Amino acid sequence: xxxxxxxxxxxxxxxxxxxxxxxxxxxxxxxxxxxxxxxxxxxxxxxxxxxxxxxxxxxxxxxxxxxxxxxxxxxxxxxxxxxxxxxxxxxxxxxxxxxxxxxxxxxxxxxxxxxxxxxxxxxxxxxxxxxxxxxxxxxxxxxxxxxxxxxxxxxxxxxxxxxxxxxxxxxxxxxxxxxxxxxxxxxxxxxxxxxxxxxxxxxxxxxxxxxxxxxxxxxxxxxxxxxxxxxxxxxxxxxxxxxxxxxxxxxxxxxxxxxxxxxxxxxxxxxxxxxxxxxxxxxxxxxxxxxxxxxxxxxxxxxxxxxxxxxxxxxxxxxxxxxxxxxxxxxxxxxxxxxxxxxxxxxxxxxxxxxxxxxxxxxxxxxxxxxxxxxxxxxxxxxxxxxxxxxxxx
Amino acid sequence: xxxxxxxxxxxxxxxxxxxxxxxxxxxxxxxxxxxxxxxxxxxxxxxxxxxxxxxxxxxxxxxxxxxxxxxxxxxxxxxxxxxxxxxxxxxxxxxxxxxxxxxxxxxxxxxxxxxxxxxxxxxxxxxxxxxxxxxxxxxxxxxxxxxxxxxxxxxxxxxxxxxxxxxxxxxxxxxxxxxxxxxxxxxxxxxxxxxxxxxxxxxxxxxxxxxxxxxxxxxxxxxxxxxxxxxxxxxxxxxxxxxxxxxxxxxxxxxxxxxxxxxxxxxxxxxxxxxxxxxxxxxxxxxxxxxxxxxxxxxxxxxxxxxxxxxxxxxxxxxxxxxxxxxxxxxxxxxxxxxxxx
Numbered sequence: 001x002x003x004x005x006x007x008x009x010x011x012x013x014x015x016x017x018x019x020x021x022x023x024x025x026x027x028x029x030x031x032x033x034x035x036x037x038x039x040x041x042x043x044x045x046x047x048x049x050x051x052x053x054x055x056x057x058x059x060x061x062x063x064x065x066x067x068x069x070x071x072x073x074x075x076x077x078x079x080x081x082x083x084x085x086x087x088x089x090x091x092x093x094x095x096x097x098x099x100x101x102x103x104x105x106x107x108x109x110x111x112x113x114x115x116x117x118x119x120x121x122x123x124x125x126x127x128x129x130x131x132x133x134x135x136x137x138x139x140x141x142x143x144x145x146x147x148x149x150x151x152x153x154x155x156x157x158x159x160x161x162x163x164x165x166x167x168x169x170x171x172x173x174x175x176x177x178x179x180x181x182x183x184x185x186x187x188x189x190x191x192x193x194x195x196x197x198x199x200x201x202x203x204x205x206x207x208x209x210x211x212x213x214x215x216x217x218x219x220x221x222x223x224x225x226x227x228x229x230x231x232x233x234x235x236x237x238x239x240x241x242x243x244x245x246x247x248x249x250x251x252x253x254x255x256x257x258x259x260x261x262x263x264x265x266x267x268x269x270x271x272x273x274x275x276x277x278x279x280x281x282x283x284x285x286x287x288x289x290x291x292x293x294x295x296x297x298x299x300x301x302x303x304x305x306x307x308x309x310x311x312x313x314x315x316x317x318x319x320x321x322x323x324x325x326x327x328x329x330x331x332x333x334x335x336x337x338x339x340x341x342x343x344x345x346x347x348x349x350x351x352x353x354x355x356x357x358x359x360x361x362x363x364x365x366x367x368x369x370x371x372x373x374x375x376x377x378x379x380x381x382x383x384x385x386x387x388x389x390x391x392x393x394x
Numbered sequence: 395x396x397x398x399x400x401x402x403x404x405x406x407x408x409x410x411x412x413x414x415x416x417x418x419x420x421x422x423x424x425x426x427x428x429x430x431x432x433x434x435x436x437x438x439x440x441x442x443x444x445x446x447x448x449x450x451x452x453x454x455x456x457x458x459x460x461x462x463x464x465x466x467x468x469x470x471x472x473x474x475x476x477x478x479x480x481x482x483x484x485x486x487x488x489x490x491x492x493x494x495x496x497x498x499x500x501x502x503x504x505x506x507x508x509x510x511x512x513x514x515x516x517x518x519x520x521x522x523x524x525x526x527x528x529x530x531x532x533x534x535x536x537x538x539x540x541x542x543x544x545x546x547x548x549x550x551x552x553x554x555x556x557x558x559x560x561x562x563x564x565x566x567x568x569x570x571x572x573x574x575x576x577x578x579x580x581x582x583x584x585x586x587x588x589x590x591x592x593x594x595x596x597x598x599x600x601x602x603x604x605x606x607x608x609x610x611x612x613x614x615x616x617x618x619x620x621x622x623x624x625x626x627x628x629x630x631x632x633x634x635x636x637x638x639x640x641x642x643x644x645x646x647x648x649x650x651x652x653x654x655x656x657x658x659x660x661x662x663x664x665x666x667x668x669x670x671x672x673x674x675x676x677x678x679x680x681x682x683x684x685x686x687x688x689x690x691x692x693x694x695x696x697x698x699x700x701x702x703x704x705x706x707x708x709x710x711x712x713x714x715x716x717x718x719x720x721x722x723x724x725x726x727x728x729x730x731x732x733x734x735x736x
Contacts, residue, residue, distance in 0.1 A: 059538065059542075150622075150623065157439060222703045242570040367721065374707070375624060376706045379623055379624045
């Protein structure tokens, strides 16, 4: 232990601390230049731990830089020390709101390497669960966008109605958030009895929810003044920054992996359309997602009526060994293009997995789009770009 | 020296003080419970308080106790004296508003001749407290919130006062009692049974008043100084425990006071149709009537708060200067013409 400070030393130290505090005050009070504002890592608008370092002039943004990595969990490395079936428990925690959709492209990549194809019934149920997780994911966005512009009510409606979809997912998979249900060669289980009729009812409810959001939030004049022509991303910029999903379609680019590069799921069996919006602003992104949620309920409805009979599992060995090779499969996930580049050397687990997540690329456009906007717009633009933190830092 | 009740000055003053100390926190608690907890829960399909007391009625008391228990934290770089004074200034401004609110022929703390002028003046004081809080917290979010509040002041205070002008012209007085009297003794095309509540003739004034009051109270859609999702609470982001409770109480009490002002100026105040204006029984019935009307107005204020998104600061300025202020000026002109012609 150090000896207790003498009275004079204590006085000196107190004077020093006081001077420091005074300096800090003077600096805070007299600095009329640019102000650096750290939004996050702890900030309600960042849905987790994203940090955005902004240079502000008054309330106007000079530059904004997203700094990520506060929640990096090392999933790519962790996949290398696990077997293929074990990997799915990890990767459905990447985009935690649409978790089943995360598993699908990885399983498809592994199936491609093994030369296995799941039976049609499994493909259809996969597609249904995929679209259900899309609805669960995006419906939360539809409410959360209200919170970003200051209306608290829609998000509670979103939580209320999303719960119905999660119940349906839970009835099949046993898990609300982390189903871990997809298997190489098929699915773990079949759907329970009575599920189809229940899901039809839930889909009708979700269409009602979409109408409600259109009335309550999207049609609101204040919402429109806050979102229209705010955060405009032209199509070519969106493409050059690697945006995908609804963010890209809201910039007028007609691009949807479900239609353009269907990796074998049942999307080509049903009648649906891809929505685009020419504006590229925050409002367009909201509009496109709203239409997509409606479209997803229609896809699910049609798929439910046409599930083929048959097995839900292809013939695969009990211990899965994937032959050496490389495969990249990407699907149109709720947030955008999610792809897995899987390298196998013939072992029980992957040699290397590269995960291409949509939010990581979507967030990269932030410095471009934030320049010259105001502080409140940072929040609406971030909200409308719609990222999940686990999807940025995987 | 004797007051209206015929008691000594000191006795009357202490009665008034006692009433004020009971009425204002009760009003804040009532609004907080009815609207912030129960109504918000119903509107947003959540449960709301259930457990503390019957129907969760004691939840606010529990919350207040919770706030009292919390640690009183000052940021290291804060200007401590200003930091401490700020919530008191804000609360004082809403307490001062209650001084002139009439609830009966004699049931008023102080019947000032320039009552409405005084009310407008003290209500703007709260912005001073907000600015102090934002400045002294040594926090960038708080600073942005405080500056937004100051910028907002100009945008809504002007339409607020101009909206009140219409009422003043029509009632010929700045005295709130006289405004009530003018409504009680007024006639609508010779039909004088319900008097002439100014909401009928001053409907545009009423709308402008309510919109501006929403901004004054920093309620959505004009809650930019607080802006929970952007500025995480704005000017009161650094306040904890009791000091935060003071801000909270001031917010709800001011909502109550502004509902009362709207009631007095536009909805006929405490007067009940069929009674004499000076009937002593109105000293008892008047407060009840006032309370009912206040709750209706406050319901509208909170209803809007839970429904609308938030505007941006520059959009509020645009709205105020391009819509509200011209509209209220036109309202004054039209009122003046009618006053001279009729």
